[in-house]
Amino acid sequence: MTGATNAASSSSTSTTQRRAVVLLSGGLDSSTTLALAKEQNHDLYALSFRYGQRHARELEAARHLAQRYGCHEHKIVEIDLRAFGGSALTSDEIAVPQDRPLDEMGQGIPVTYVPARNLIFLSFATAYAEVIGADDIFLGITATDYSGYPDCRPEFLEAFAHTANLATKAGTEDGRTLRFHAPLILLGKADIVREGTRLGVPWELTWSCYEGGALACGRCDSCLLRLKGFAEAGLSDPLPYQN
Amino acid sequence: MTGATNAASSSSTSTTQRRAVVLLSGGLDSSTTLALAKEQNHDLYALSFRYGQRHARELEAARHLAQRYGCHEHKIVEIDLRAFGGSALTSDEIAVPQDRPLDEMGQGIPVTYVPARNLIFLSFATAYAEVIGADDIFLGITATDYSGYPDCRPEFLEAFAHTANLATKAGTEDGRTLRFHAPLILLGKADIVREGTRLGVPWELTWSCYEGGALACGRCDSCLLRLKGFAEAGLSDPLPYQN
Numbered sequence: 138m139t140g141a142t143n144a145a146s147s148s149s150t151s152t153t154q155r156r157a158v159v160l161l162s163g164g165l166d167s168s169t170t171l172a173l174a175k176e177q178n179h180d181l182y183a184l185s186f187r188y189g190q191r192h193a194r195e196l197e198a199a200r201h202l203a204q205r206y207g208c209h210e211h212k213i214v215e216i217d218l219r220a221f222g223g224s225a226l227t228s229d230e231i232a233v234p235q236d237r238p239l240d241e242m243g244q245g246i247p248v249t250y251v252p253a254r255n256l257i258f259l260s261f262a263t264a265y266a267e268v269i270g271a272d273d274i275f276l277g278i279t280a281t282d283y284s285g286y287p288d289c290r291p292e293f294l295e296a297f298a299h300t301a302n303l304a305t306k307a308g309t310e311d312g313r314t315l316r317f318h319a320p321l322i323l324l325g326k327a328d329i330v331r332e333g334t335r336l337g338v339p340w341e342l343t344w345s346c347y348e349g350g351a352l353a354c355g356r357c358d359s360c361l362l363r364l365k366g367f368a369e370a371g372l373s374d375p376l377p378y379q380n
Numbered sequence: 381m382t383g384a385t386n387a388a389s390s391s392s393t394s395t396t397q398r399r400a401v402v403l404l405s406g407g408l409d410s411s412t413t414l415a416l417a418k419e420q421n422h423d424l425y426a427l428s429f430r431y432g433q434r435h436a437r438e439l440e441a442a443r444h445l446a447q448r449y450g451c452h453e454h455k456i457v458e459i460d461l462r463a464f465g466g467s468a469l470t471s472d473e474i475a476v477p478q479d480r481p482l483d484e485m486g487q488g489i490p491v492t493y494v495p496a497r498n499l500i501f502l503s504f505a506t507a508y509a510e511v512i513g514a515d516d517i518f519l520g521i522t523a524t525d526y527s528g529y530p531d532c533r534p535e536f537l538e539a540f541a542h543t544a545n546l547a548t549k550a551g552t553e554d555g556r557t558l559r560f561h562a563p564l565i566l567l568g569k570a571d572i573v574r575e576g577t578r579l580g581v582p583w584e585l586t587w588s589c590y591e592g593g594a595l596a597c598g599r600c601d602s603c604l605l606r607l608k609g610f611a612e613a614g615l616s617d618p619l620p621y622q623n
Contacts, residue, residue, distance in 0.1 A: 252549070268495050288547040
């Protein structure tokens with residue numbers, strides 16, 4: 138694990154602030170979630186993963202966002218999901234789809250699904266929260282807009298929360314309750330763009346593209362959904378695209 | 381992640397064998413669990429973790445055991461739980477207790493508890509099982525004999541299994557059911573020693589000590605419970621001890 142940085146740790150941290158862990162991928166959804174946790178006056182501890190994804194571009198985005206939001210700490214955990222493979226994001230043998238029609242995205246679990254990814258990410262978030270004494274964990278999963286990922290659904294998160302409290306000293310002997318917040322889980326991309334814009338999320342610092350080019354590809358599922366979100370919200374995405 | 385080895389991959393693997401992931405720490409319990417999975421004629425995929433524990437001695441033990449049992453593959457996942465700390469096993473600031481009376485061990489969660497460790501280990505096991513098409517995951521947790529660990533209880537494992545199936549393509553779209561087996565969960569150490577002995581577990585290859593000396597210390601909780609198990613089973617532990 139590397140990259141534990143103290144971004145703006147000298148910023149004012151009042152004693153009334155409760156610590157919160159925020160899972161931060163650097164994309165649209167996690168950035169908006171970070172802004173929401175900030176609005177709720179939490180003392181922010183950001184958590185990102187270098188998990189063998191195709192590029193580190195999103196980690197740069199996460200780093201910039203953690204700094205911008207004055208996170209007390211930003212941990213980047215190294216885990217090599219590439220050793221398992223099984224996803225277009227962690228295996229060179231599976232291509233990232235391009236230019237898929239939206240109705241096709243809505244059918245089934247996409248090849249960009251990474252086996253047990255959110256289960257693993259949330260388990261690390263649980264460890265982090267337990268050690269630093271944070272009872273609140275925020276994540277930007279959404280169950281709408283064709284995500285198709287089983288580990289982005291409310292029933293998964295509810296089951297995980299129950300399990301995490303049973304698993305930990307925090308949730309048992311210490312009498313704490315770890316709470317997992319997914320404030321965007323029922324929102325569509327357009328709603329998220331509106332909410333993030335209201336909160337002043339610096340969209341130009343975020344990164345959603347599954348590819349790691351100098352410019353976002355504009356053709357992978359993630360880019361297409363992002364662009365659709367901005368279009369439906371009647372707003373323009375400040376990020377430059379290849380085409 | 382490193383250490384993916386094909387130990388005895390040329391061994392006979394009949395088509396009737398079902399694949400199973402076995403969490404293998406190299407200790408008494410996981411070794412006996414591995415032997416049980418072997419007895420049930422599973423095609424074995426062992427999974428271990430280099431997680432920042434005080435020593436790598438137990439990983440050597442795991443490696444030898446995986447070879448001895450003809451595991452199809454043995455993956456060693458690198459995750460640095462030391463970056464979180466919060467445990468005598470992952471922080472140099474917390475000492476491993478020595479010579480604790482057994483009745484004291486029974487009180488509360490010990491300092492050797494590693495925050496969210498089994499949650500993290502099982503999440504990786506879920507990813508591994510999903511990718512290789514294994515529906516059975518074995519682990520050697522025990523809820524008895526003063527373990528005191530919240531993530532070793534049946535209610536935790538049951539909740540985790542429910543969550544893992546909700547989290548994965550395996551448990552949803554693919555219609556598989558991931559089954560988590562903890563065959564020793566209600567056994568005491570003496571029972572485990574008897575069962576392992578019946579199965580012919582090579583005890584001399586296993587390692588339980590929390591310290592990483594040339595010889596087992598015989599004074600940490602783990603050594604004391606192991607020695608008590610052998611004594612109560614009326615058997616002798618072939619492992620040499622410092623005292």
